[in-house]
Amino acid sequence: VIDDRLPTRNGKLIYLRSVEKNVFWGALLEKAYAKLHGSYKSLEEGSTNDAAVDFNGGIPEAIDLTCKKEENDF
Numbered sequence: 717v718i719d720d721r722l723p724t725r726n727g728k729l730i731y732l733r734s735v736e737k738n739v740f741w742g743a744l745l746e747k748a749y750a751k752l753h754g755s756y757k758s759l760e761e762g763s764t765n766d767a768a769v770d771f772n773g774g775i776p777e778a779i780d781l782t783c784k785k786e787e788n789d790f
Contacts, residue, residue, distance in 0.1 A: 720744065729743050746759070
């Protein structure tokens with residue numbers, strides 16, 4: 717259970733926020749996820765891959781998209 721009191725500074729959300737002024741479901745989801753892991757600080761120190769697994773149950777895979785030229789490539 718979470719409440720709708722979200723962390724703000726100068727009237728603006730500190731963490732996740734939408735470009736739409738009155739949309740805050742993402743911030744509520746983030747607050748619930750932070751509560752699950754203990755705090756917002758835990759999210760800062762966490763892994764993007766772990767979050768991907770938590771949110772969709774999939775198994776993330778890193779793919780190197782850089783093009784490395786071999787010596788014999790023309």
